[in-house]
Amino acid sequence: MNKTFNINLGSYPFAIDEDAYNYIQNYLGTIRNHFSSSDGCDEILYDIEVRMAELFQEHLKGRAIISMKEIDEVIMIMGKPEDFGAEPMSETSYSSTRNRKSDTKINAGKRMFRDPDDQKLAGVCSGIAAYFGIEDPLWIRLIFAILFFTGAGVITYIILWAIVPQASSASDKLAMRGEPATIQNIAKVVEDEMSELGDKINEWSKDLGSKKKSDVNQGFSVKSFLAKAVNVFGLVVSGIIPMIRKVFKPFFLLIAILLLSVLGITWAASFVGITYASSAIAFMGPDSDTLSYLGIGSLLFTAGLPILGLMLMISRLVFNYKIHKNVRTGMWTVWFLSLFTTLFAGMSTIREYSTSHNYTTSTDYNINGNEIKIMMPEENLDHSFG
Known part of the structure; x- marks a missing residue:
């Protein structure tokens, strides 16, 4: 039956069993000795502790005490001291990481920060x-x-x-x-x-x-x-600005969510409305309804996907969840295809409305006198589409 200790790692409180405590003490001590000659030794060690604390929080998954299992997983990500030129750990390692290779490829996810x-x-x-x-x-x-x-x-x-x-x-x-x-x-x-x-x-x-x-x-x-x-x-x-940001951050967050929600609803309503707007469809392609629907739909996706992406980004920052790489790749692919389709439909519409004709007629008139009066017939030029 192992003892448990309460520790503070990178300003995060944890409960840890005796074996894991001894190993992490040895691990951090070896790192401190390696960077003792560096001017930023304390900062390096603190950042390492913060990173380890974040990893422990991810790997605990509801468990209350850090054990050697979590130590193994974290060391595999952070690396062993000998991996970056430090002396090997002096004491016998309790961890199974001794027999593992630390050159495992790690998928380091990106996070949005201000630089x-x-x-x-x-x-x-x-x-x-x-x-x-x-x-x-x-x-x-x-x-x-x-x-x-x-x-x-x-x-x-x-x-x-x-x-x-x-x-x-x-x-x-x-x-x-x-x-x-x-x-x-x-x-x-x-x-x-x-x-x-x-x-x-x-x-x-x-x-x-x-x-x-x-x-x-x-x-x-x-x-x-x-x-x-x-x-x-x-x-x-x-x-002053950081203080304002700290005080009004919830307000700005609420405004951002409401604004993006309104934009999303507006985009969806526009999609439905324009789909049933026969005059707009006829204008986009008087000779092809398919091209009209395709052009309007791709235009809405071209304008709407950036809004959707911004909404997902803010939601990710608020609720701290990861957006799968396939989702991001799919959104970029659909956006580029929509942009290309919009440009194609637009050029096709321009070609349909761009035309030239020559109309020539000859009429013989008997002109008496020196004054000529020309009168044009009145025609109703009010045409509608559809």
């Missing part, structure tokens, strides 16, 4: 770019800039800002890019961050030194005053 390392405002665009594997977030920013003039860009950005969490840990940043959160990857992310922080501190020191010399030489100037005022304003805004 704080490449942000211009809140990191929404860079987070979306990282999620979809787009190297340069400039294209996402251009899309939002275009949508800004339609009014939808601002609302969408604010909603995403409110509901999408920021990637605050190394494991979050790895999940944002779809990379496995192994010990080696977590350590690389933390060490890169520490290196970038050191570079920024050196740059700030140089800028501060040059700024002091400039202030001594130039004294007070309107430019320096405006620069300081803008910096103060930026600090105030950066402090």
Whole structure:
């Protein structure tokens, strides 16, 4: 009968049996010794503990105590110390992972986060770019800039800002890019961050030194005053906005769900309404009802699938469930086919309404006098389709 311990792993409380406790103590101690010379040793160890805690929560599945079974599963994902160049664990391992190969391919699922390392405002665009594997977030920013003039860009950005969490840990940043959160990857992310922080501190020191010399030489100037005022304003805004987000996050979430629900209902109602609109169908293809139905249906799918995808994305963030890869692939496939069909139907409609005729008639008139009066016959040009 094993003893049980209550531990705090990455700020998560767990109950763990004695064998698993001894193994995890040895495991974390070996990792600490390996990264003891690194500037970010404490950050690396904390991120590893957070990731392990998340994995334990996934693998427990209602069980109350962590046992060696859960330890085996987590170590297979995180990797053993010798896998990333550390010394093998000194004590005898209680886990069956000793005899397993750790190079098993791991399907690291992606999660949507705001990217704080490449942000211009809140990191929404860079987070979306990282999620979809787009190297340069400039294209996402251009899309939002275009949508800004339609009014939808601002609302969408604010909603995403409110509901999408920021990637605050190394494991979050790895999940944002779809990379496995192994010990080696977590350590690389933390060490890169520490290196970038050191570079920024050196740059700030140089800028501060040059700024002091400039202030001594130039004294007070309107430019320096405006620069300081803008910096103060930026600090105030950066402090207020996170507080507003935290307070109004449930409100933004409710608005997002209601808005997307209305859009979804509107899309479905439009599909039914246009399907039974004979005049619109006749306009789309006066010579082919099949092409008309196909064009209208594909147009609705082209416009509606992005809305459906956004609804699924928000639902995934709220209810924390995974969207199967086949569903995502199917939605993208249907959307591209719908877009192609819409363009084909549109070009076909243009060709049907694009025509040219030459009409020539000759009539002999006996003209008396110098004045000619021409009168056109009145015709009813009010035509209807269908």
